[in-house]
Amino acid sequence: TNAILYSCSTTIGKTIGSVLLTDIIFFEVKNRIIEIHVKAGPPIEFYGNISDLEQQLPPESFHRVHRSYIVNFENVDYLSGKEFVCIDRTVIPIGQKYADSREHYQNYLLNGLSMV
Secondary structure, X not given: OOEOOOOEEOOOOOEEOOOEHHHEEEEEEEOOEEEEEXXXXXXXXXXXXXXXXXXXXXXXXXXXXXXXXXXXXXXXXXXXXXXXXXXOOOEEEOOHHXXXXXXXXXXXXXXXXXXX
């Protein structure tokens, strides 16, 4: 399925249901809180480790591009220099350590990969 199979707990302890991977634009970590930025609605927050999260996502379309960001290539509008511009117009920088993200994105486009 296209759903994340684990649930996320917010700071107030309520459990959030699953989110379709195709609805996720990007993940952003702030301190130990990960925000899931989705196509519709406010970001969903949960405590977690971005490295652990990275291991659980399909590598074909989700890529770590910065120490604080994992983007869903499916919801990237375009690549501009050292930044990804997402469909919601959020500009996400490519970290020096993640310079190969440009190449991964170009390969994604060339291969026509899609989760739909």
